Amino acid sequence: MTSQMSMFGPSPEEGRTLSKDEFILEVRRVILLLVDMNGTVDADSVRDMAANLGLEPVIPNWWGEAFNPLFFPELREIGRKRSCHPGNNGRNIAVWGRKKE
DSSP, X not given: OOOOOBTTBXXXXXXXXXXXXXXXXXXHHHHHHHHHHHSEEEHHHHHHHHHXXXXXXXXXXXXXXXXXXXXXXXXXXXXXXXXXXGGGTTOEEEEEEEOOX
């Protein structure tokens, strides 16, 4: 069977490790896809979708860089919620949505 690369990079079974720039680019695509699908996006939903796509950072700090607000001038923080991911220990995370025109 021939494997095919999706717009989100290689599938997990291909076993290719993404560089930092590749990872951040793919996660930013996930962020925009989620905000277009749901109207909002937060770090938990991005991590969940990224995991489903086989996207894992080599260094965990890459997650924060992917959410850099300077890259997303069309988004703004619209609220906060308690994180569901165990590693976040229930801390509050930002919920992002598109700016009103």
